[in-house]
Each structure stands twice: as structure tokens, then as C-alpha cells.
Amino acid sequence: MLGEEVFRTEAVPAAERLAYWAERMAQTHAPLSLSSDHARDFRASQRVLDLGAVSMWPATIQQVVYRRTPKLIRQSDPDVYHLSLVVDGTGIGRWDDQEVVYRPSDLAINDSARPWEICSGAAPVTSVGLEVPKALLPLPRNMAGHTVPRWAPAREGIGALLAQFLTQLCADTTPYQPSDGPRLGTVLTDLVAALFAQTLETGDALVPEARRRTLILRIKHFIQEHLHDPGLTPADVAAAHHISISYLHGLFQDEEATVAAWIRLRRLEAARRNLTDPALRTTPIHAIATRWGFPRAGCFTRAFRAAYGVPPSDYRHQELASTQAPASPQED
Template identity: 50%
Template sequence: MIETVFRCDELPRADRFDFWREQMAKLMAPMEMSTEHTADFRGQVRILEVGPAHVWPTKFHPMTFRRTPKLIRQSDPELYHFSFLEGANLQVSQAREEAAHSAGGLYVVDTSRPYDCVAFGGPPQGVGLEIPKALIPVPHDRIDRLLARPIPGSEGVGALLTGFLSRLSADSGSYRPSDGPRLGAVLVDLATALLAHAAESEDAVPPETRQRTLFLRVRNFIQRNLHDPQLTPAAVAAAHHISVSYLHRLFRAEETTVSAWIRQQRLDRVRRDLDDPGLSAVPLHELAARRGFSHPAVFSRAFRAAYGMPPSDYRQLALRSRAPDAPPWRPARGEPRRQASSLPERPAGVIDRQCTLPCS
């Protein structure tokens, strides 16, 4: 991904707000801006180019934005701008709708129509998302009903979108430029599904978008319920009101089965726990039980098959790798001798971070 960062803290105080206003007009859309903090204005923005979408982690002093008909005629990028507020109080008005928003809130505005936004209280902080209107297949007259109004961001598809934005913002340095188009497609799908759901226009969403969104919801559900030993394909399918056979078809494109994916997610979580020095005193069977393994022997066999050594040896090697002056690691009786300089390689496709879904 391409990332651009600008902040005005290092400029002379008298120049900061003018600089901010100029940059925002270039990077977003021309707007009238005013603030009571011109003498000591502070603001920072990162712009992540994610395929056709742009993600905006930002924080700034309270101010007022106004998009007027004149400025729209001057320049209109024809975008839907989503705002997820992580710490803010805003009053937003557009299309004869006016609503107050606070931390945890989510709303959308249309850059082709006039709007006002007043930030007050503490410094607003959050993540913006801009997507070309042409990429959203939901009828625009349906979306018009949603403009400026609060959209649930802590449940359902809204939680998927806000969680994805937060994780993407936090991990931006971990991605390659080639990841941008794929991550951008996920953002467009989630935004489309959210608007369609909020506008009760699911019939307007292409089948492939509905299927990809459902797959993300299923994966998120699994990751949030790994602790449950009764997390089976049948339970996952029932929670999403689909058949088990359809659930298996969703995972077929991933070249794995539902059960195998659940098992690997559990193993990966336990492996991370074994890497954590703060959990070194927790018995292995307890760590396994926390991740849904109810039978220690089954867990031990699965771990050895996945990582090439028993979990006890993995923990010992992980802890000793963090202690450079410790004596050499010795394998358990009957185990082949291994190099202590590095931990075993993970199976292909297993990563520490799920880059396409917010992890719990």
C-alpha cells in the first residue's frame, strides 16, 4: 500500500491551520474550515491508498467543516466518505438530516451534496474511508436516506468494517503494495454490504459480494468463539442460518475444510500463548482448554503434527530464545535434537496476523 503522512506540529504555530486547510482541500475535497485553535492548531493524517479506496487515520483539534454548493461545483471527487469515530463528538448534517455522533459511532456523507460537520469537546480521532460512488451498487436514493445518520458500528457488518479499518490502520506497515487491490476489494464489499443492510437493499448487492461478506462474517465468528469446544461446522452454519454444505462451499476456495481451519486457528492461538513469557506459568492443558481443546492428548498430537515438536518443547525453546545467556536447550527424551537458534517454521499459509479480518 502507498501511505502518505502529514502533520503540522513541526510548523510555526501561525502557519499550522492554513497548512492543514490547504492539504485537506487537495487530498479530500475543497471545504470551508474554521477553528478556535488557530493559535496552537495540531493535526495529523495518514492516507492509505488501498486499491480504489482511501483510508484516513486522523486526529486534530476541534473545528468546523463545510462543503458548499460552490465548492462542489469547483471540484467533486464523487465519493462516499465513511467516518468511524474512535474518540470524538461531532454534529453532522446533510440531506436535511442532522445527527450527533460520539466515540464508537459510524456515519457516511456524500461529497456531491452539501454538508456541515462540527467537532467539539476533545480532539476528534478516528478513521475515515473514501470509496468512489460508482463502485457501490446500492441504489443512491436508498443511500440518501442514510446520509449523516448514525449507523451501527459495533455489531454485524458494521463491526466487521470498523474492526477492519482499525486493524488496517494499526498494521499498515506490514503490507506490501501488491496487497492494496485485494484489501481494497474487501473494503468495497464490506461498505456495500453495510449500506445495503442499513438501507434494506440486500437485493441490490451482487451475489459474489454477499458471499464474500458472509465468508468474512463466518471467519470472524469462528475467531471469536475458538474457546468453545462445541464450535463445529454444524454450529457455525446454524449461527449464520445456512446449511453445512453451503458452509463447506464457502471454504472450498480457501483450499481447506471448515474443521481444519478451526483447528489451525486454535493451534495458532495456543502457539502465540506459548511464545508469551507472561503465560509461562500457565499449565499446557489450561492454555489448550482456553482455545477449545478439551482433550490434552488430542491437542498435543495436533500441535506436534503442525509444528514438528510437542508443545512443552516449543514453550521451552520459545522462552530460551529470549534469554541469550541461558544454557543450550535440550530436547525431551526420545525427541530428535534441533537447532535452538530459531523456532520451527509454521505450516504454509499460517501467519501471526489475519490481514483480511480483525482478530479478537
């Protein structure tokens, strides 16, 4: 599992909680000035995931106003870009030249070298914060600066890829080892660079390797969204991304499998999860297979047995039986 730390303002006396949260923000992002309607008993929590030079921190906070002032910038500037994926709640961001309202599925973006103010709404806000050192972004240094976007949608394009990656990583870190942290940080850095380039319409500014990694992520996201289509082929994937089939195969040379094999693996994995879901125990196996792009039951059974060593019916029976609570002993 990835290394992570959990912080809660309840760990200190009520009167000290807002100051404690200000200290957390100074360590996680940059020195800020804070005020809140709940200053006497401020409630907030934060998980900090270790991703090497990149920092990611899901958090839930009560109403608060954050201010990054010119004086604080002169005192200390970590030279980072901050992005927050809004999961629940609302907020308003203000700069000298702009005001933006943030809602769920929006990405709020700030530059530690620029003054700003963020006011969260009356209801608690849940978000996923991301700190990316500017020096790590594979972009020309003069491209960002004053022109980084203040807001980006997380429902489409690169924003959706970034939001999906953040959400999945927050939900389950168990598949990863601590040594995977820097690699995941690199993936997030590439996605942020691609998001900036897309928003500023300067996609060619991305260095070639960053463009390649981002394209692979986009292709994998496209495949995941179309697993239900039994006719999905590498040719369809290539056409959807305006590249040749040979170029697509070249992109996957260093991946875990070829394009066709990767599609099949993802379909089998999705079907396997459904087979072990107690809520779907009465759903016929052929219906699950069809849902994930296997219209022929025989083909699904053979592919499943080859991947997991047993037929899907046996696998389902074994897994569901192992998750059932043991019966209570009967009294004599």
C-alpha cells in the same frame, strides 16, 4: 508492508497549520472549509494507507469544524462516500434535515455531493477515515444517493465487521505486501456496500459476488468469536447463518482451508500467540489450550506439533528465551 504516508501539521509553521490541514483534506477527501479554536497552532496527524482506488487514513485532530458547502461541491466533487470510525472523542454532524451526535464506536457517513458540517468536540478526536468511490460500490446506482445513512453503529452486525477490519489493518500492516492494497480495498468496498444495504434494508440489492464475499467475512468473524467453544462444528456455523452445510463448504472452496481446518488453524494461531506472551508465561499450557477450544491436552499437543514442528512446551521455551534481554556484562 503496505505503502503508507504520514502527515503532521507540525511539519509547517504554526500559523500555516490549519491551511495545511485543509489542503490535506482536499487531497484525501474533498475540498472543505475549516475553522478551529486552535487556528493559531492547529495540531493534527494523518496516516494514508495505499489501498488502490480506496483510501484509508487514521487521523488524530484538535477541535475543528469541517464544512462541505454547495459552492465547494460545484467547484469539485470526487464522487465518493466518506466513512469515519470514531475511536476517541465526539462530534456533531449537521445537514439540512438532520443532526447526529458521534461517539466512540460510531461510524460517521457522508456523501461528497451533499452539503454537511461536522463539529468535533473540545478534546482531540481520533478516527479512521475511509474514502470509497461510488462507482466501485456493487450497488444499483439509484439505491444510495440521497438515502445513505448519516450514522451506523460499529458494535454489531456489518458495522462491527467493518470496524474490526479497519482497526486491525491500522494496528498492523506488516502481514501485507503493497500488491495486497487493491485486494484489501475490495474487501472494504464490499463491507461498505453491505452496511448500506443492511441499514437501508435492501440486502438483495447487493450483486451476488459481493453478497458471497460479505457472507464469508461474517462467517469468519462468527468463528473467531466462538473459538473458545470446543463443540463448534461446521454444522453450527451453517445453522447460525441459515445456510446448508453443503453451501458453507462451497463458500470455502477458494479459501485457504476447509471450514473445519480453518477453525483449527485459528485456534492454533490464538494459542500460539498466548504461548509467546510474556505476561502469560506462568499460565499452564493446558489452560491456554482449553481457552482456545482444545479440552484434551494430547490432541492439542499433536495438532500444535503438526502445525509448527515442535511441541507447545518447546515452542514456548524457545520463543520466550529469544525475547529476553541479554544480561548486562559484569565488571571485573
